[in-house]
Amino acid sequence: MSAKMFHLGWFLGNGFGVQAWNSEWAGTGATDWMMPDQYIDLARSIERGGFDFLMMEDSVQIPNAYQGSSEYYLRTASAAPKQDPAVLAGILSQFTEKLGIVATLTTTFYHPFTVARLMSTLDHVSKGRIGWNIVTGSSTYAAKNFGFDMPEHDLRYEMADEFVELACKLWDSWEPDAVLADVEKGVYADHTKVHTLDFEGKFYSSRGPLNTTPSPQGRPVFLQAGGSDQGKDLAAKYVEAIIANPPGVEKMKAYREDIRRRAVEHGRDPDTIKVMYLVSPVFGETDDEAEEKLARRERAKNSNIEGLLAGRSHLASIDLSQFPLDEPLPDDLISNGHRSSFANFKGDGTQTLRERILAHSATDAVHLCGTPATVAAQMDEIMQEVGGDGFLIVGTPMHRRYVAEVTDGLSPALRRRGLIRSNFSHQLLRDNLLAF
Amino acid sequence: MTTVEAAKFHLAWFKSFTPHDWRSTWSGSEERDWMTGDSHVDFLRALERARFDFLMLEDSLMVSDTYGGTAEASLAQGGYAPKGDPALLASMLLSETKRIGVIATMSSTFVPPWLLARTSATIDHLSGGRFGWNCVTSSENRAAQNFGMDALPPHDERYERAAEYVEVVKQLWDSWEPDAFVMDQESGTYVDHTKVNPIHFEGRWHRSRGPLNLMRPPQGHPVICQAGGSPAGKAFAAGNADVLLSLPKGLPDMKRYRDDIRELAEKAGRDPDDIKVLFIISPILADTDDEARELQAMMNSDVEAKIKAQMVNWSATMEIDFSRFDLDRPLPDDAVTNGHQSTLATFRKFANGRTLREAFTAYRTEAIEVVGSPATAADTLQEAMEFVGGDGFLVMGPTNRRYVHEITDGLVPELQRRGLVRTEYAGTHLRDHLREF
Amino acid sequence: MMHLGWFLSFQVQSWNQMWSGNGGTEWNKPQLYVDVARSLERAGFDYMMFEDGSFVPDSYGSNHDWWLAAARSVPKQDPLPLIPMLAEHTSNIGFFATVTTSFHPPFMAARTAATIDHLTDGRFGLNLVTSHNVRTAQNFGHDTLFDHDERYRMADEWIDLCRKLWDTWDADAVVLDEERGVFADGSKVRPIDFAGEFYSSRGPLNTTRSPQGRPALCQAGGSKAGRAFGAKNVDTIIAQVNGVEDMKAYREEVTDHMIAAGRDPKECKVLFIITPVLGETDGEAQDRAERGRKAMAGAVEQNLASLSYATGQDFAKYDLDAPFPDIETNATQSSLALFKKLAAGKTLREFVTSDTRKSVDLVGTPDTVAGQMDEIMQEAGGDGFLISGSLHRRYVAEIADGLGAALRRRGLTRDGYSGSTLRENLLEF
Secondary structure (H helix, E strand, O other), X not given: OOOOOOEEEEEEOOOEEOOOOOOOOOOOHHHHOOOOHHHHHXXXXXXXXXXXXXXXXXXXXXXXXXXXXXXXXXXXXXXXXXXXXXXXXXXXXXXXXXXEEEEEEEHHHOOHHHHHHHHHHHHHHOOOOEEEEEEOOOOHHHHHHOOOOOOOHHHHHHHHHXXXXXXXXXXXXXXXXXXXXXXXXXXXXXXXXXXXXXXXXXXOEEOOOOOOOOOOOOOOEEEEOOOOHHHHHHHHHHOOXXXXXXXXXXXXXXXXXXXXXXXXXXXXXXXXXXXXXXXXXXXXXXXXXXXXXXHHHHHHHHOOHXXXXXXXXXXXXXXXXXXXXXXXXXXXXXXXXXHHHHHHHHOOOOOOHHHXXXXXXXXXXXXXXXXXXXXXXXXXXXXXXXXXXXXXXEOOOOOHHHHHHHHHHHHXXXXXXOOOOOOOOOOOHHHHHOXX | OOOOOOOOOEEEEEEEOOOOOOOOXXXXXXXXXXXHOHHHHHHHXXXXXXOOOEEEEEOOOOOOOOHHHOOHHHHHHOOOXXXXXXXXXXXXXXXXXXXXXXXXXXXXXXXXXXXXXXXXXXXXXXXXXXXEEEEEOOOOHHHHHHOOOOOOOOHHXXXXXXXXXXXXXXXXXXXXXXOOEEEEOOOXXXXXXXXXOOOOEEOXXXXXXXXXXXXXXXXXXXXXXXOOOOHHHHHHHHHHOOEEEEOOOOHHHHHHHHHHHHHHHHHOOOOHHHOEEEEEEOOEEOOOHHHHHHHHHHHOOOHHHHHHHHHHHHHHHHOOOHHXXXXXXXXXXXXXXXXXXXXXXXXXXXXXXXXXXXXXXXXOOOOXXXXXXHHHHHHHHHHHHHHHOOOEEEEOOOOOHHHHHHHHHHHHHHHXXXXXXXXXXXXXXXXXXXXXX | OOEEEEEEEOEOOOOOOOOOOOHHXXXXXXXXXXXXXXXXXXXXXXXXXXXXXXXXXXXXXXXXXXXXXHOOOOOEOOOOOHHHHHHHOOOOOEEEEEEEOOOOOHHHHHHHHHHHHHHOOOOEEEEEEOOOOHHHHHHOOOOOOOOHHHHHHHHHHHHHHHHHHHOOEOOOOEEEEOOOOEEEOHHHEOOOXXXXXXXXXXXXXXXXXXXXXXXXXXXXXXXXXXXXXXXXHOOEEEEOOOHHHHHHHHHHHHHHHHHHOOOOHHHOEEEEEEOOEEOOOHHHHHHHHHHHHHHHHHOHHHHHHHHHHHHOOOHHHOOOOOEOOOOOOOOOHHHHHHHHHHOOOOEXXXXXXXXXXXXXXXXXXXXXXXXXXXHHHHHHOOOEEEEOOOOOHHHHHHHHHHHHHHHHHOOOOOOOOOOOOHHHHHOOO
């Protein structure tokens, strides 16, 4: 037997940034990363490959955590430079027809009116295929770019809650039938159906109404990657797909049950929130070839302790170079950034920093490695155990060969098992996401 | 108040792959860029936005030197030559659009049937079933000489040959049965060989073994378009065509022609609704009717230039040197053509004994005059269709962006508001559009 | 510096294989080829060359069953209408499409080629073949093929006529004089009144002179008559040659022919067909090549069918354990000669299960293969390579983004295009 049909998304983990640039299959990645071509090819490929959406991460600073310097990050083009994904979303919408396009916009750095208007515009030009990955931001340096200190973790989530509430009110400020476009009578819109809000919140205020018309989806599909309690709560209240990477099938299952329980508590049908797991399958023409490739990658990664520390420092906004490698991290060390993932990384204090950094994979929930047919079988098995709802492929290393392995190797293999869609039944991203 | 829903009619556009509007006020950079095809892409997108059925690309295969015995006038005018191969332009245009069809002209007299069957099937595949073939027999000896013949076969024989030609082409398209494509991954069978068969066609003029070496086109047969007005041409069209471009002028002749074709189609065992008769129009539009009339008068003011342009073109298509004739006398009785016979007959009837100057001054290519504001023009078209019974119009006019948008963004919305033309495509193939209503 | 091209047909590229994707259903639509063209353009390729044929093969087993089931060489679509679509989505790479001189009316071909040259802004060329299969002749209404050497004499006259047609419009014939209302000057457009042994045509062409003047020309004939024809007429020759020695000899022969025909040998680029096998490590690539060899050796039927295709003879009827049959062909004579040479001392079974038919071994990481290609070019004195391999997106990415980048880093391929037409790019170095 097979699992039920599930959803696929592609997570562009380094956003609109430098993808593969100095590795074997990187092509012109070093010089062309800032052009849309590679992303257009990606979007078209995954649309062909039966993916629901492409999600683009974002961050707005040049990292400075490791050794208190940007040296490592700029030398290796890690997490910087990076361009605005909303612009790319608009371009990609013109080169695809059914694929959902999800841009990351940070609540802490925007005003709700800006996000509401931008998303509404994108939803119009994409004919209803836009999603918003709601993040609260995590980096002190990013906040400083906007001229303030990063609010404390829980406060950020409180702000985010109000932010989303106001944005929703703005999206609803035009009644669905406000636009008449009556050429005979010469009436474009009925002003009695366009309302001011005069919203006064704890953090935000806005008069409204929005100055765009209601978009095809009304509001973008909400996505989120919360792992902390506050994050999960915000997700359970608002979002339609949540991204997670709990390690191992057991924890994946528990996570999904937790989210679904919280959704019910918020009065929602739990089937309206899709839990999608981050994975980075490794492919080969034989299973052995794939396993060897994975082993080579692991060796390369583990021989680059500096890279691992720099990456983790960036995520946590903590300079890990200051701690001795062969001792556990201090008990009281917590991150104001990606709080839950850092706690998960730090562990229970019985292992040294070196052991933790080597053992921990920042993305992979499970081991997926082999020929396309093997990986399809592994995914099938996992979904049968976990119960749903799909996977988010983290494209690393992100180059066209890897994209082809996924969309022209894995996708047909999954399709043969009846596990993914062979076409889109709907125009709107939300409808496609909720189709099964 | 009750309203009767008006019968919908079809819209299409007729043009050549030439720089024919290169001298007009609004020609933009067309004079230099027409061969790159880019402006055609914009043009076709505009037509698609206006939900036209198709664009039809005319063609011919020679540089004419009939007028005055030299190519000078023909090339100076740039109206009849140079002219690019329309099938290639069609494929480029189809790749930049999603729903609208494109019909390209290819000559049954000069293209080997195998090549035509294969090229048109390929374009139909590439476009997802939106291609059509305008079947012409060619009408100029100069074209025949380019292909190594001394002269064209006689007019009626060309139609006999064309009928056989269409038969062999259709058999080639049919050489793959609709369910030949199985793509069975398990057994590794892409095509079922029992459903692909040679045709062993042995005709009087054409032979081909077959089968075609590509799959049946999405439409089965690409749409076939025809423009015959002579008895031989009409009989051929009624038996084979999906859509017909017709020449008669004035409502009574238009109606007679369409009724005639429908009757012939029925006699040929076809449903007459499967063949659409479209009439040529060249609307002159403006904000007000008065302004449109003024524009029309202005366009017709240079009588000498207009007459010459017409004569140069007809010298090319009919291979009659019009420069020999005295403009102040009627068309001589001995002026005959092996080319566009019905066009010449229509003109003779229209002239009705008038001098060439008078006749040319009054002559119009279009079936009916459409002049006025979009609302007035829509009235004219609506009344014409009510009288004739169908099936629509083929716009023939300068394809500069200004004129195109007058039609697509001025006239069409008015027609759409009246429910006279479609606001959305219902089908995916060109033939679906033609048979939608 | 070397030139790169990709060799393909407009046919089912890959279906039912590990990385086929939707290859079984998307091969007959433009998007796959648009993606490939854009990738190759990124890697600085000079051109894509679309082979073509106008028949359903039925040589092997004396019926078409195997070919249709396997989707080998059939279905195959007309590449000409595809080219303008590809040009819409690219700006530098060139395209060759194949026409058969034996059956394509020269006026039609000259006009079609000039039109595509305009639509592509000078990035088009014709690949000339004479057609080697009797079924092609029959599809065009003939009983049999023309004799091999006669086909080449016809081809000579055919291209001579096309050239004259392309030259019927002077470069300054289009004057665009708006004041006087003169688009083109009639005195600069001339009939040719060509009357040859096989063809005649009055002319002039009814399209303006195309951006390249004459579209570029390509040829793949390996026979003596074919090579002489190529050396005399074309801008690029593609060659399937076994081993570096033979490559060197081949290029030298073309050079000699060209000098004899009064041409500068630099005007024609000889590209050798290769199918590199790439991996992330040399070992991985070698394993992959070994798997390929095993699969190939096991595919007896496919190999016999390929032999039948190239020679027009039904190889199903020969004893597999007898020596390679001593046959003659009116089809591709050079291929048969090569097969006979390679099969010397072997049974037919031994021949079809051995891997002797590829040009040179190029196996390894992109950098390794780039190094090998460099060495081969230094020795053979050729002008570059034509990639021919299973066309799916993963392989295209390996070539364009792996091998292409490695060659560029070594300074062996172009880093951008300096010319604006296909011919200018071919003549750049």
